[in-house]
Amino acid sequence: MTALPRLLIISFSPIRSDPRVLKQVGLFSGKYHVITCGYGAAPDGVDEHFALSPDAIGWPSDKIGLLGRRYRRAYDQIPAVQQARKLLAGISVDVVLANDLNTLPLAVQLEPKYGVHSDLHEFAPKEKEADLKWRLFVAPYMRWLCRTYLPRARSLTTVASGIAAQYNLDFGVDVDVVTNAAPFTEGAPRPVGGTIRLIHNGAGQRYRKLENLIEAMRSAPLGIELDIFVMPNEPDYVAELKKMAADVPSVKFRDPVPYDELVRISSEYDVSLVFLPPTTFNLKNALPNKFFEAVQARLGVIVGPSPSMVQIVNEYGFGTVTPDFSPTALAATIRSLNPEQIMEWKLAADRAAKPLAAESQLGIWEAAIRALLPASDSAVS
The missing domain is CATH 3.40.50.2000 (Glycogen Phosphorylase B;)
Incomplete structure (x- = not known):
C-alpha cells in the first residue's frame, strides 16, 4: 500500500482553539499523514503532534537584533522557533503548511521534499501599526521577512482580497484568498422574540x-x-x-x-x-x-x-x-x-449559509497542497 504524503502543519498558536488551523487539519486528515506543531495538546485527527511549551513565545523579543537590524538573529532568538527546531530536527516531510509569517522561515529551513505553502492570515507588516514602537522597530523586521521568505514559498494564501492585493503590491507575490468562513451548520432562523x-x-x-x-x-x-x-x-x-x-x-x-x-x-x-x-x-x-x-x-x-x-x-x-x-x-x-x-x-x-460556508473555500487549500506534489504522490481524494 502506498504511504500517504507527509504534511506538516505549523502554527505558533494553540491549534485546538485556532479556527483557521483546525479547518486545515480537518481538511487534510485521512488524505495525508498529518503532523502538527503548535501550542497545547494534539488536535483531533492528526497522526503526530509536536507540542510547544506555553512559555515559548512566538514573536521577536531580541532588542539588540531588532534595533541593530540583525533580523536573522532576531528570528533565530524567538523561543518558539528555537524549540520547534529541536522538536522537528531530522523530520522528513513532503510538504509544510506554514501558518502566519512567523513560521515561514522555519518551514523553509526544514527543507520539505516538495516545498512550502504559506497561509499568511493577515498583512504582517501592518499587524500592530497602531503602536509607534512596533511601527519603528518590528515593522521593518516584518518587511524583511516578507522580502526574504515570501518568494521561497511555492504558494500563498491569506484571508481577504485587500490583503492579498497589498502583498502583491509591496512584495510582488501572487496570493490566493481563503476566507475565514465557518463550517456549514444545519439550522433554521429563530423567530425574533419580544426583545x-x-x-x-x-x-x-x-x-x-x-x-x-x-x-x-x-x-x-x-x-x-x-x-x-x-x-x-x-x-x-x-x-x-x-x-x-x-x-x-x-x-x-x-x-x-x-x-x-x-x-x-x-x-x-x-x-x-x-x-x-x-x-x-x-x-x-x-x-x-x-x-x-x-x-x-x-x-x-x-x-x-x-x-x-x-x-x-x-x-x-x-x-x-x-x-x-x-x-x-x-x-x-x-x-x-x-x-x-x-x-x-x-x-x-x-x-x-451554504454558499458562504467553509466548504466553499477549502478546495483552494486542497488544490494548493496537491499542486506541490508530483502526480504519483497525490493524496487520497
Missing part, C-alpha cells in the same frame, strides 16, 4: 474600540439588548469596558465560549454587531470569523463600511451597513431595528 437580542464576540483588544458598542447602546430603546462575549486579551482594557457598561443596563458581558459552541450560542440571538473601526490596515480589510459565524447562526449583521464585508452583505442581503464608524452612526442603526426587517435578514442568512 431584540444583539451579540458581539471577539478579542478584547483596545485597538478594536469596543467602547463604541457600549456608547451606541446608551440610546437604544427598551426591548433591545446587547451581550458581549469578549476574550481577555488585554485584561485592563476589558475591565475598563465592564466599568463603562455598568450604567448601561441593556449591555451585559458574558463569559467566552469555545469555538465549537459559538454558532449554537449565537443562534439564540437576532443580530451580530461586526463593527470594526479601521484603526489598522488589517481591520480595514477584515473578513473576520464572527462575520461568517453569524451567517451559520442565521443572524442578521450590522457592519461598518468595511469594504470586504460590505460587498458580501450587499450581495446576500443579510444585514445593513452603517454610514461611518462612529458610535452615533451605530446608535442610529440600532434604534432603527424592527423585528420584520431582522427576520428578512435572518432568512437571507439562511439562504447564504
Whole structure:
C-alpha cells in the first residue's frame, strides 16, 4: 500500500482553539499523514503532534537584533522557533503548511521534499501599526521577512482580497484568498422574540474600540439588548469596558465560549454587531470569523463600511451597513431595528449559509497542497 504524503502543519498558536488551523487539519486528515506543531495538546485527527511549551513565545523579543537590524538573529532568538527546531530536527516531510509569517522561515529551513505553502492570515507588516514602537522597530523586521521568505514559498494564501492585493503590491507575490468562513451548520432562523437580542464576540483588544458598542447602546430603546462575549486579551482594557457598561443596563458581558459552541450560542440571538473601526490596515480589510459565524447562526449583521464585508452583505442581503464608524452612526442603526426587517435578514442568512460556508473555500487549500506534489504522490481524494 502506498504511504500517504507527509504534511506538516505549523502554527505558533494553540491549534485546538485556532479556527483557521483546525479547518486545515480537518481538511487534510485521512488524505495525508498529518503532523502538527503548535501550542497545547494534539488536535483531533492528526497522526503526530509536536507540542510547544506555553512559555515559548512566538514573536521577536531580541532588542539588540531588532534595533541593530540583525533580523536573522532576531528570528533565530524567538523561543518558539528555537524549540520547534529541536522538536522537528531530522523530520522528513513532503510538504509544510506554514501558518502566519512567523513560521515561514522555519518551514523553509526544514527543507520539505516538495516545498512550502504559506497561509499568511493577515498583512504582517501592518499587524500592530497602531503602536509607534512596533511601527519603528518590528515593522521593518516584518518587511524583511516578507522580502526574504515570501518568494521561497511555492504558494500563498491569506484571508481577504485587500490583503492579498497589498502583498502583491509591496512584495510582488501572487496570493490566493481563503476566507475565514465557518463550517456549514444545519439550522433554521429563530423567530425574533419580544426583545431584540444583539451579540458581539471577539478579542478584547483596545485597538478594536469596543467602547463604541457600549456608547451606541446608551440610546437604544427598551426591548433591545446587547451581550458581549469578549476574550481577555488585554485584561485592563476589558475591565475598563465592564466599568463603562455598568450604567448601561441593556449591555451585559458574558463569559467566552469555545469555538465549537459559538454558532449554537449565537443562534439564540437576532443580530451580530461586526463593527470594526479601521484603526489598522488589517481591520480595514477584515473578513473576520464572527462575520461568517453569524451567517451559520442565521443572524442578521450590522457592519461598518468595511469594504470586504460590505460587498458580501450587499450581495446576500443579510444585514445593513452603517454610514461611518462612529458610535452615533451605530446608535442610529440600532434604534432603527424592527423585528420584520431582522427576520428578512435572518432568512437571507439562511439562504447564504451554504454558499458562504467553509466548504466553499477549502478546495483552494486542497488544490494548493496537491499542486506541490508530483502526480504519483497525490493524496487520497
